[in-house]
Each structure stands twice: as C-alpha cells, then as structure tokens.
Amino acid sequence: MLTQSGIASRQQQATELFEKAGVFITEAECASIEIADFGLDDFEVTGLGILVYVNTDRCCAKELVMWPGQTCPEHVHPPVGDDPGKEETFRCRWGTVFLYVPGEATEHPTCKPPGNRDKYTLQHEITLKQGDQYTIAPNTLHWFQAGEQGAVVSEFSTRSTDENDFFTDKTIRRMPS
Amino acid sequence: MLTQSGIASRQQQATELFEKAGVFITEAECASIEIADFGLDDFEVTGLGILVYVNTDRCCAKELVMWPGQTCPEHVHPPVGDDPGKEETFRCRWGTVFLYVPGEATEHPTCKPPGNRDKYTLQHEITLKQGDQYTIAPNTLHWFQAGEQGAVVSEFSTRSTDENDFFTDKTIRRMPS
Numbered sequence: 001m002l003t004q005s006g007i008a009s010r011q012q013q014a015t016e017l018f019e020k021a022g023v024f025i026t027e028a029e030c031a032s033i034e035i036a037d038f039g040l041d042d043f044e045v046t047g048l049g050i051l052v053y054v055n056t057d058r059c060c061a062k063e064l065v066m067w068p069g070q071t072c073p074e075h076v077h078p079p080v081g082d083d084p085g086k087e088e089t090f091r092c093r094w095g096t097v098f099l100y101v102p103g104e105a106t107e108h109p110t111c112k113p114p115g116n117r118d119k120y121t122l123q124h125e126i127t128l129k130q131g132d133q134y135t136i137a138p139n140t141l142h143w144f145q146a147g148e149q150g151a152v153v154s155e156f157s158t159r160s161t162d163e164n165d166f167f168t169d170k171t172i173r174r175m176p177s
Numbered sequence: 178m179l180t181q182s183g184i185a186s187r188q189q190q191a192t193e194l195f196e197k198a199g200v201f202i203t204e205a206e207c208a209s210i211e212i213a214d215f216g217l218d219d220f221e222v223t224g225l226g227i228l229v230y231v232n233t234d235r236c237c238a239k240e241l242v243m244w245p246g247q248t249c250p251e252h253v254h255p256p257v258g259d260d261p262g263k264e265e266t267f268r269c270r271w272g273t274v275f276l277y278v279p280g281e282a283t284e285h286p287t288c289k290p291p292g293n294r295d296k297y298t299l300q301h302e303i304t305l306k307q308g309d310q311y312t313i314a315p316n317t318l319h320w321f322q323a324g325e326q327g328a329v330v331s332e333f334s335t336r337s338t339d340e341n342d343f344f345t346d347k348t349i350r351r352m353p354s
Binding site for chain 2: 021022023024025026029053054056058059060061087089091093094130131132133135154156157158
C-alpha cells in the first residue's frame with residue numbers, strides 16, 4: 001500500500017517529470033496528483049500519475065505522467081445510459097508511450113504486458129513520440145506503456161467517470177484517491 | 178491582408194512562443210497554425226494564433242498563442258439547437274492573459290480594449306498567470322488580452338464551431354483560414 005509519505009514522494013517525482021516535459025503546475029496541483037496503482041500494489045509496474053485540470057459534465061482535460069516502463073492496464077469506457085462512452089485523445093508531450101488498441105497484432109511489439117498475459121488481449125501497437133497523438137473512440141479497449149524515459153501525456157476527453165471503466169483484469173479496483 | 182509569407186512568418190513566431198512555453202509541436206502542426214485577424218487587418222492589435230489538436234463532435238483541445246498586448250475580441254458561443262453552446266476552459270501555460278467576463282467592473286482594469294470601446298462591454302477582470310485556469314460557461318460573453326510577454330494558453334472545450342460565434346463588434350468576420 002502507498003503510504004501518505006509515499007504518495008507525496010511520487011507526487012514530487014511526477015512534478016519533476018512535468019518539469020522535464022515543460023509542463024508547469026502549481027504547488028496545490030502537485031499535491032492533488034492522483035497516484036493510481038489500480039489496487040495492485042505494484043505502482044512502478046502498473047500505475048500512473050493523474051492531474052485533472054478540469055472535468056465537467058461535458059468535457060475533461062488531464063495530464064498523465066508515467067514512470068519508465070510503467071503500464072496503464074487494459075480497460076474500456078463503455079456506454080452509460082444515453083452516453084456512448086468516454087472518448088479520449090492522448091497527446092504525447094514528452095518521452096514515448098506505446099498504445100495498444102484493437103487491430104492486427106503487431107509482429108514484434110515493443111512492450112510486454114506486466115504479469116499474467118491473459119489480462120492483456122490487445123497487441124496492435126501505436127507509438128506516440130513527442131508531438132504525436134491518437135484519439136480512442138468510445139467503448140474501445142486499450143492499454144498503454146511508457147518507454148524507458150517515462151512519459152508525459154495530455155488527455156483531452158469527454159467527461160471522465162472512472163467508476164464506469166471496465167478492466168480486463170478483474171482483480172483491478174479503480175478507486176481514485 | 179496577411180500574405181502567404183506573412184502567415185508563414187507569424188506561424189514561425191508562434192512556434193517560437195510555444196517553445197518558450199515548453200510546448201512541443203511538429204513541423205506539420207507549425208504550418209497548420211491559424212493566424213486569425215478576425216477580418217480587422219490589424220493582427221498585432223486584434224488577433225491570435227490557434228493550433229487545433231483535436232475537434233470532434235464531442236470535445237476539442239487547442240493551443241492559443243498571443244503576441245504581447247494582443248486582444249481576442251469580445252464574443253459569445255450561443256446555444257445551437259439542442260446544444261447549450263460551447264463551454265471552454267482556458268489554462269495559461271506561459272506569460273499572462275487578462276480575461277474579461279460578466280461581473281462587477283474591476284476598478285482599475287489592466288487592459289484597455291483596442292479601438293472603439295463600444296465594441297467591448299465587459300470590465301470584470303480575471304488574471305491568468307502561468308498555471309492558472311478559468312472555465313467559461315456556455316453562452317457567456319468574454320474577451321481577453323495578453324500581457325507584455327504575450328501568452329500561450331491551452332483551451333479545453335466542447336466542440337468548436339467558429340461559424341456560430343457572435344462578436345460584439347459586428348464588423349468582425351470570423352473566417353478560419
């Protein structure tokens with residue numbers, strides 16, 4: 001389990017990665033960075049830092065920060081009522097991130113999913129280097145892993161409602177701190 | 178009128194301001210920056226540079242760049258059909274921007290609107306320095322002016338449809354290039 005001081009230390013590291021990426025955040029924002037380990041208690045392997053700039057009923061913007069080789073596990077934002085599901089665009093601000101989406105399996109994918117492979121089904125790789133971006137349609141399964149430097153990724157999306165996400169790994173608990 | 182070479186020169190200057198702000202953009206994106214003068218042919222006074230990252234039916238993200246003292250004129254994003262109007266959040270990435278919104282007139286506002294004052298009705302000032310942000314509700318009149326360094330501002334919003342905007346200055350023609 002991440003302790004309070006462990007979280008503060010990760011928030012500080014996240015802020016240093018933001019600085020490398022040229023992303024200025026305030027001290028209050030540093031203290032509000034969510035250090036998400038998806039309940040797996042193995043943050044450096046599976047997790048990411050999340051700074052929410054804005055999340056209204058209609059749209060959302062976040063800055064994501066990933067440590068070297070860290071993975072955000074496979075999940076989908078499904079339709080909820082009249083809403084077709086969250087649509088999101090990832091823009092790589094710094095470092096490299098490898099995104100896996102539905103499609104033909106890439107012959108030699110760069111990343112290995114962490115842990116048990118049956119919790120990761122997608123092998124079609126999209127590489128996002130600095131200045132690259134990709135839009136994920138609603139209700140589309142995806143996962144991503146940072147390259148060896150780590151990564152800072154801006155996310156532009158419709159409203160974010162973590163509680164509606166479905167993870168391929170059913171042991172995951174997405175409980176925003 | 179801005180010539181093709183004038184536009185290219187402004188796009189280059191915009192890219193240099195993005196660099197100062199720590200915002201990396203690709204060469205193709207540099208060439209796609211809209212140099213908007215609102216048909217007033219006085220770009221350094223009234224205008225801004227706009228890089229659209231994404232604009233789908235549901236959400237939009239842009240990077241705005243403003244030259245020192247430059248003004249984006251007073252306008253509103255009105256409801257259209259079932260849509261309540263564009264909602265937008267401005268986040269100052271670099272420099273300073275002074276935003277004017279409905280509310281009590283600020284006693285000593287920092288900025289003077291350019292030209293004829295009757296084309297600017299709002300005097301309630303919000304100062305956005307690096308790391309500050311403000312969300313403008315739909316159907317809310319606003320205008321903004323950059324400080325003496327200029328400014329780089331991220332805009333996170335619902336779908337952007339310039340053709341629906343209403344400007345207080347009826348001589349303005351918002352024709353995206």
